[in-house]
Amino acid sequence: MTVGADVQEQTVEQRRASAGELFGDLFLGPELASQDAYRSMINTATEVLIREFAASAKPYSGAAPESLLAALERQPVCPEEPSETMSELLNRLGADMLRHSAVVTHPACVAHLHCPPLMASLAAEAWIAASNQSMDSWDQSMAGTMLEEHVMAWLCGLYGLAETGDGVFTSGGTQSNLMGLLLARNHYAAVRWNWNVQQRGLPAASCRLRILCSEEAHFTVKQSAALLGLGEQAVVTIKTDSRHRMRKDDLLLKLKELKGSGLLPFALVATAGTTDFGAIDPLEELAAIARQNGMWFHVDAAYGGALAMSESQRARLRGIEEADSVTVDFHKGFYQPISCGAFLVRDKETFQSIRMSADYLNPESDEEAGVPNLVVKSIQTTRRFDALKLYLSLQHVGGRKFGEMVDHTVRLAQDTAVLIKAEPRLALLAEPELGTVVFRYMPVSRELNDDNSLHWADELNARIRDRLLADGWAVLARTRVWGRQCLKMTLLNPLTESAHTAIIIRKIVEAGLALETEQQAG
Numbered sequence: 001m002t003v004g005a006d007v008q009e010q011t012v013e014q015r016r017a018s019a020g021e022l023f024g025d026l027f028l029g030p031e032l033a034s035q036d037a038y039r040s041m042i043n044t045a046t047e048v049l050i051r052e053f054a055a056s057a058k059p060y061s062g063a064a065p066e067s068l069l070a071a072l073e074r075q076p077v078c079p080e081e082p083s084e085t086m087s088e089l090l091n092r093l094g095a096d097m098l099r100h101s102a103v104v105t106h107p108a109c110v111a112h113l114h115c116p117p118l119m120a121s122l123a124a125e126a127w128i129a130a131s132n133q134s135m136d137s138w139d140q141s142m143a144g145t146m147l148e149e150h151v152m153a154w155l156c157g158l159y160g161l162a163e164t165g166d167g168v169f170t171s172g173g174t175q176s177n178l179m180g181l182l183l184a185r186n187h188y189a190a191v192r193w194n195w196n197v198q199q200r201g202l203p204a205a206s207c208r209l210r211i212l213c214s215e216e217a218h219f220t221v222k223q224s225a226a227l228l229g230l231g232e233q234a235v236v237t238i239k240t241d242s243r244h245r246m247r248k249d250d251l252l253l254k255l256k257e258l259k260g261s262g263l264l265p266f267a268l269v270a271t272a273g274t275t276d277f278g279a280i281d282p283l284e285e286l287a288a289i290a291r292q293n294g295m296w297f298h299v300d301a302a303y304g305g306a307l308a309m310s311e312s313q314r315a316r317l318r319g320i321e322e323a324d325s326v327t328v329d330f331h332k333g334f335y336q337p338i339s340c341g342a343f344l345v346r347d348k349e350t351f352q353s354i355r356m357s358a359d360y361l362n363p364e365s366d367e368e369a370g371v372p373n374l375v376v377k378s379i380q381t382t383r384r385f386d387a388l389k390l391y392l393s394l395q396h397v398g399g400r401k402f403g404e405m406v407d408h409t410v411r412l413a414q415d416t417a418v419l420i421k422a423e424p425r426l427a428l429l430a431e432p433e434l435g436t437v438v439f440r441y442m443p444v445s446r447e448l449n450d451d452n453s454l455h456w457a458d459e460l461n462a463r464i465r466d467r468l469l470a471d472g473w474a475v476l477a478r479t480r481v482w483g484r485q486c487l488k489m490t491l492l493n494p495l496t497e498s499a500h501t502a503i504i505i506r507k508i509v510e511a512g513l514a515l516e517t518e519q520q521a522g
Contacts, residue, residue, distance in 0.1 A: 207230075208264045209266050272307075461478070
């Protein structure tokens with residue numbers, strides 16, 4: 001009898017048993033053995049996570065990049081046969097990787113818009129990963145689709161968008177900003193030229209299209225213009241005022257110049273929370289200008305969108321309800337694990353310009369039958385069930401405490417600014433608007449009156465950051481303001497208090513003085 005005949009004569013049960021013997025201990029399924037193995041694995045992973053990460057006394061171990069790589073290179077990425085039990089593997093990798101990660105829950109991890117995730121969201125992540133729902137089609141997600149739609153309706157209400165509003169979860173601000181300008185471009189082409197960009201590509205006149213944003217808007221505005229075939233040159237930046245907000249007078253001047261040159265300003269991007277200073281552009285005034293000039297109004301609230309959860313702060317977003325589209329990130333002020341964001345529109349019909357269907361995924365008959373396939377309003381196909389972690393967090397924490405956490409981080413930034421202004425060796429660059437505080441160490445040893453001394457001060461600020469990171473005292477950010485190297489604290493962590501930032505400030509000054517002494521000595 002041939003091998004083929006042997007296989008044909010096997011019963012379905014025999015083939016299943018054979019597969020179960022080979023692979024059954026690798027997947028979570030109905031068998032009790034696999035459930036016990038999963039439970040044991042997760043318990044070990046939790047113990048290692050707490051020991052090597054959550055219980056860390058420092059925000060970073062201080063290990064250099066080359067030492068981290070050397071430790072990982074001791075083991076091949078894919079051994080032919082495993083040489084460790086799962087418990088041994090988790091313990092080794094915990095020591096090699098988790099022990100040397102940025103501890104985002106530590107009060108001194110204050111570099112980026114990189115939040116500590118809520119425990120409720122961590123529980124949701126376990127469900128998201130294990131159930132592995134794909135949010136592109138109904139028959140891959142079922143209840144998940146309905147929960148996302150439920151959360152999306154609440155979000156549209158939170159930001160004051162009309163009942164005709166809608167949205168979709170995204171990977172974050174980069175994707176959401178791209179979608180905003182994609183819909184803006186398609187809408188303008190349809191209205192002005194009766195042109196379907198999705199079907200026909202860019203019209204010849206598209207080289208005259210222009211996007212306006214502040215000079216401190218996120219880099220993804222230019223990135224999006226490039227990806228949309230308009231080029232970075234299509235982005236016209238507007239000057240900002242002393243609080244780093246878009247200036248209305250310069251916007252009106254630029255609009256007049258563009259129109260006088262035969263160019264076509266079609267989109268205005270306002271920022272509600274710039275990366276460095278947390279500045280919020282004058283949304284109400286910009287919305288009116290956008291309407292008067294027939295422009296799509298997009299608000300990038302990736303950072304500042306969480307203000308809507310605070311009774312005392314939400315008025316600062318007044319005007320966002322006039323936006324045609326909105327970006328909001330939940331892996332910033334909503335304390336969700338990366339990645340988790342949303343893209344919202346005031347008119348759900350604008351999603352029609354990117355709508356596509358495929359017989360194997362979302363056939364048109366589904367729409368006729370009222371089956372919701374979320375892929376029709378996304379530029380992603382396979383997509384995680386991220387709505388679950390936001391929903392579970394909102395249910396567990398509640399709106400009042402969410403608002404209190406937002407209020408705490410805003411007050412913390414203000415208190416930290418007061419501490420910086422009281423320190424003679426530090427210079428505050430601007431009063432904080434949200435949770436970011438930008439400042440600069442001022443050397444004792446040199447007068448900053450020439451290019452060489454300014455360059456030395458820039459180098460010193462960079463080295464202070466590196467010294468504190470290597471010593472494990474703090475994870476600080478760096479940025480440039482008016483061409484000069486500065487330090488930055490990003491205070492998103494509700495567990496951080498002014499007592500912690502006072503210690504960081506003291507360590508910054510100590511490191512600066514020590515580096516100056518070392519420089520003078522050699």
